[in-house]
Amino acid sequence: MNIRLIVVKLSIYTFIQIRKLLNNCYPQLLATCGFFLLCGLVLLLRGQNPLEFYTTIFVSGFSSFDEFGSVLFNTTPLIFTGLAVAIGYKCGLFNIGCEGQLNVGAFAATLVGMYLYLPSILLVPLCIGIAMIAGAMWGAVPGILKAKFGAHEVINTIMMNFIAVALTNFLVTSVFQEPNQMIPHTSQIYENARLSRLGNYIPFIPKTNLLNDSFIIACVCVVLCYIFLKYTRWGYELRLVGNAPDVAAYGGINPGVVIIWVMALSGGIAGLAGVADVMGYRYRFLDSFSSGWGFTGIAVALLGRNHPFGVFAAALLFGLLNKVALDIELLLNVPRGLFLAGQGLLIISLVCLERIQKKNR
Amino acid sequence: MTIIDLIPSTIRMTTPLGFAALGGIYSERSGVINIALEGLMLIGAYGYVVGTQTTGSAWMGLFVGIGLGILFALIHAVATITFHAEQIVTGVAINILAIGITDYLTPAYERVEGLPEWKLPVIGTYSFLVFLVPIIMLTSHILLFKTPWGLRLRAAGESTEALKTLSLSRANWQFFGVIMSGILASIGGCFLASDVHYFSEGMTAGRGYVALAAVIFGNWRPIFGVAACLLFGFASSLELADLWNIPDQVLKIIPHVLTMIVLAGLVGKSRPPAALGKMES
Known part of the structure; x- marks a missing residue:
């Protein structure tokens, strides 16, 4: 009797939760399903079997811990850039400059890791901290320009992207290039500055898998961002400035100051995406290593409804796509541009659907 | 090598920027932020090459390029004006879409015919599109600032309500502005492709963003905008020529740094259209 009651209650509860999720997130779910359909x-039109496409995605993404580890490896930088965009957006700011911020962050981490020989326990946090500071500085500039002069942060972050790429390109090719090498990259960072691979201490992930500690950092970041946004004073200020700047000013919050530190925080988190690449994967700075993570971050934040956990889920989806794109290209001979084009359409339909949803409320 | 030798390459660098910047001015003057210039240029270049390869005629290529540009601009317009979607997000999405589609359906890598060239004394021989830039610049200036028609287009960008008081539709003017940006930016892309005679992935290489910078640097005015393009075009021709030993990264960031300075109001006065990016709720 009692057990039956519990079961009934539980199923009603789950039903309500699922309905709530569907009501709130149907644009996201619809756009994602639309993307896969x-x-x-497109594959059907190419004369290929679409089922083969879906099974390839599944096999390439989930068939073993090794494959799934690679998916998570591809997810890691997107979590950082997605969080960076989402935090800015919560404050009504568009940080399109993640690409530049992660480049600067990665370069700063590389310099510290290359030239400071310290024990690992000091060097790793130092590298991460420096990368965050570098990214934060890069992000703060558009924030300051917005707060002081009212200059639009979108334009400035775009411009800062180009400046960051040119700056790191200059430093890599003319100052810090590894001697006797044609490739524009720096020398490797010290062993002590490297993040260890998860395969080293988790038994069922092979040691060769690229998944590394940066993924753990990303997960911690997701939780911290959630707590920060929901339960701290600063998170409250941030959301208030985003929703109602006038109310915030009336309540004694200086919106300009909030804008500056939010842009800095956003840039700092974006800088961590550079850390994931330098300290977790390549162990050196490679010129233009980022394959549009900063821009994918916008899609990730959008699909995740700017909520840290949503960002995590959306990053997982895009990480999966990045991982399987190669297999799709090799096995089914479909260019990876298909995914990019699909992503573009997904974003556009999503923003339209979100508007419709808002109107219907 | 002297500065005189840089004139031809400066002109060739300026032309695509000029078209895209003029397009950006139409869109932004009507109140729609257009970050999609990069994607519109890319799809224009792609359309030109595909059209020319399939029909064998450069004119048809230009036609296809402009057609694709209009189509992509329409996506931006419908999303932002009809659905009031976030203009920056759709702009970024269109750039991603353009990269994706041109990668998915890459045309064969073979030399295509260029557009007809005109020879003028002193200046030299260039594609006829080059001579179109000053003409469009002047007509745009007259159209935007000397006619009631331009007044209405600008009114759409200055206020969300102004056109309503005349019982005119703001949306129609914005549609027009965005489609004009599609046409002009894709012509810029066509010039790029016809100039080098082939299409390669991501061949616009950030030119759309430089054009956007020129729009802002030129204070949303056609003549100043094209003048800014000339300056930026000169910077990139210096980059090619390797004159004076300036690192090319320095030349590359000139447009972006200048734009940031101007936008911050440190030099001169930057005044964007008052209702740029705003939609009535």
């Missing part, structure tokens, strides 16, 4: 349709 569209990809299948």
Whole structure:
């Protein structure tokens, strides 16, 4: 009797939760399903079997811990850039400059890791901290320009992207290039500055898998961002400035100051995406190593409804796509541009659907 | 090598920027932020090459390029104006879409015919599109600032309500502005492709963003905008020529740094259209 009651209650509870999720997130779910259906349709038009496409995605993404580890490896930088965009957006700011911020952050981490020989316990946090500071400085500039002069942060972050790429390109090619090498990259960072691979201490992940500690850092970041936004004074100020700047000013919050530190925080988190690459994967700075993570971050934040956990889920989806794109290209001979084009359409349909949802409320 | 030798390459660098910047001015003057210039240029270049390869005629290529540009601009317009979607997000999405589609359906890598060239004394021989830039610049200036028609387009960008008081539709003017940006930016892309005679992935290489910088640097005015393009075009031709031993990264960031300075109001006065990016709720 009692057990039956519990079961009934539980099923009602789950039903309500699922309905709530569907009500709140149907644009996201619809756009995602639309994306996969569209990809299948394109394959059908190419005269290939769409089922083969879906099974390839599944096999390449989930068939073993090794494969799934690679998915998580691809997810890691997107979590950082997605969080960076989401935090800015919560404050009504568009940080399109993640690309530049992560480049600067990665370069700063590389310099520290290359030239400071310290024990690992000091060097790793130092590298991460320096990368965050570098990214934060890069992000703060558009924030200051917005707060002081009212200059639009979107334009400035775009411009700062180009400046960051040119700056790191200059430093890598003319000052810090590894001697006797044609590739524009720096020398390797010390062993002590490297993040260890998860395979080293988790038994069922192979040692060769690229998944590393930066993924753990990303997960911690997601939780910290959630707590920060929801339960701290600063998170409250941030959301208030985003929703109602006038109310915030009336309540004694200086919106300009908030804008500056939010942009700095956003840039700092974006800088961590550079850390994931330098300290977790390549162990050196490679010129233009980022394959559009900063821009994918916008899609990730959007799909995740700017909520830290949503960002995590959305990053997982895009990480999966990045991982399987190669297999799709090799096995089914479909260029990876299909995924990019699909992503573009996904974003556009998503923003339109979100508007419709808002109107219907 | 002297500065005189840089004139031809400066002109060739300026032309695509000029078209895209003029397009950006139409869109932004009507109140729609257009970050999609990069994608519109890319799809224009792609359309030109595909059109020319399939029909064998450069004119058809230009036609296809402009057609694709209009199509992509329409996506931006419908999303932002009809659905009031976030203009920056759709702009970024269109850039991603353009990169994706041109990668998915890459045309064969073979030399295509260029557009007809005109020879003028003193200046030299260039594609006829080059001579179109000053003409469009002047007509745009007259259209935007000397006619009631331009007044209405600008009114759409200055206020969300102004056109309503005349019982005119703001949306129609914005549609027009965005589609004009599609046409002009894709012509810029067509010039790029016809100039080098082939299409390669990501061949616009950030030119759309430089054009956007020129729009802001030129204070949303056609003549100043094209003048800014000339300056930025000169910087990139210096980059090619390797004159004076300036590192090319320094030349590359000139447009971006200058734009940031101007936008911050440190030099001169930057005044964007008052209702740029705003939609009535």
